[in-house]
Amino acid sequence: MTLPARTGRATITDVAREAGVSVATVSKVINGRDGVAQATQEHVMRVVGELGYASSLVATSMRRSRTHVIGVLVAEFEPFSLELLRGVSEALSGSEYDVLAYAGAVSSGSHHGWEARSLSRLGGTLIDGAVVVTPTVTLPDNVVPLVAIDPHTGPTGPAVVDTDNLRGGKEATDHLIGLGHTRIAHLRGRGDLQSARLREQGYREALADAGITGGIVEEGGYEPDESAAAVGRMLDSPERPTAIFAANDITALEAIRVATERGLRVPEDLSVIGFDDIPAASAAAPPLTTIRQPLVEMGRAAVDLLVRMIDENADPEHVRMPTALVERGSTAPPGGRARGGRTPPTARERPEAPTGRGLRA
């Protein structure tokens, strides 16, 4: 009951001094190493409790190889990565691993290379392995076991979890075609991203298969502002589209906003379909029809794989998750004709609630 350390937290030295033993002994007790007398053990543990001591992750990880912490590296915490984080957290719940999520591009506006930098800053010491969300560059896989989710450069890395973007793009376009649309525009994502290119390719293939020529493509860049301008151009054009397939939900919602501002009704005057199924999609007005990526499940799959790689030295795999059309209120036949019961056979429907699962975790 003397001084509980001069500043801030108690260190192992404080515990040792307080307990009247050496730091080495305290370390052994903490880590359950044997070779310490029963009485000493109990005494040390009591002091640990009194001082509220917990070993510093920092110091520990510098001396040790394993920290039992798994890192999730994201550019920033936006809806997409947050959903993945849910899955990661669920999968690790009750396991021996803690989760540390790091947003590496929040400061330093230079978004470039945040993946490698974050990895180098945390890897090797702080974390036993990492899940990297949507990396745009090839990652050094020698730092620490690694799983990439939805990498923008295609399945280059050894371990990857992604969805079938080509098929999803096709699915979205088929849905619109099935409703009777022929003037279908595509608001594409950043051209340098593999996922965006595949979604666009799916769009083109679907049009071609349906014998529709003259697609309309504008660059949305996965960004609200850029998309707003692009949607404006689409709606101003003489051949105004009756439907828009946006490369992700964020830009789809932006498209709805712009259209509504111009007095167009969604879906009567303009159908909009997105991609991802983030939580905001179902909460929008009208609720957004979209191609669902099973984000929570993807997060779970990624850590499952990662933990196997760490614990059992398992081989890296490439996991591809299926997409699914989620039909809501933002799409309808052109001209606002009656919905007409069900969707044509080209499009499938999954009625399940998108954000429903995981609540019980």
Add this chain to the structure above:
Amino acid sequence: MTLPARTGRATITDVAREAGVSVATVSKVINGRDGVAQATQEHVMRVVGELGYASSLVATSMRRSRTHVIGVLVAEFEPFSLELLRGVSEALSGSEYDVLAYAGAVSSGSHHGWEARSLSRLGGTLIDGAVVVTPTVTLPDNVVPLVAIDPHTGPTGPAVVDTDNLRGGKEATDHLIGLGHTRIAHLRGRGDLQSARLREQGYREALADAGITGGIVEEGGYEPDESAAAVGRMLDSPERPTAIFAANDITALEAIRVATERGLRVPEDLSVIGFDDIPAASAAAPPLTTIRQPLVEMGRAAVDLLVRMIDENADPEHVRMPTALVERGSTAPPGGRARGGRTPPTARERPEAPTGRGLRA
């Protein structure tokens, strides 16, 4: 171009060796200290680029006081803390701080004391300050600047961001009373939590003010499973309530599920109102009427305060955010009578979309 370090990432020593200078020089260059020849600087930077070196957060933080990283400590990543994280990330975007979110109760099923343990593990070295989400214990405030969000023990700590739980509980109950309900049950949260007690107190006060006696209270513990049982008991009772005020959205959704399973229609046979307004609330069927806590804004307010405490040595404050009734489809007059236009004057309505904001960030 010799060996880029034997294992994993390159260290400052590797860079020094490769560049033919001392580690101290490299350190100076990295940190922009002056006192290094222009030529040497450029040479070192080139080697840094070649080796893909980035300083280890761990080692740096052990020697330095500031890391420019802000920690967000949560028990686990569930919808509530994830929304807060959105606000934190938005507020810090473009600032000089990065965000590190740590889930401290994921492993070690012992949820007890995760706050202090996480703080001790990260604090003092790894992070410059921390936002602790929903702590159940009093925190040591001498480790690092600290802001608590929605602490369960009341505003004990020096810096706190929370909402007016008493008023919110009253608001929820008033809404049901205004609709004409008199047999109103409350599914309360964990009794040891201040927020839960305040919501219950608001419920009781509202009933008393309306001259309604004989409240029905069951323990839901903020937990789905426990709540399901409690709701079952309520619905089995001879004096079956016509409305339920659940202490949070998770348990409110559970209440709807249980009621539906028993063949009751919501809201015709049973009205349900929740608390929080998590994303799943608006996506539910029927969409959940609830008391909104402005989670994203709370996260933002918390870091704003924290950064001022770190940078400007500002005094800790207690920030209380307002709650707001969000009327959706899960409440109606008893017996399923027509909705009747608007809500009676006791209840107010905020039509804004709950998950809409922040999308542009």
Add this chain to the structure above:
DNA sequence: CTGTTAGCGCATTCAG
């Protein structure tokens, strides 16, 4: 201008 020295808090040999 640059290199050397001394720790930060901890876990790990290796001697007592």
Add this chain to the structure above:
DNA sequence: CTGAATGCGCTAACAG
């Protein structure tokens, strides 16, 4: 069974 010494990667004095 316990304690003193060593070093993880890095930065901050201080020497050269």
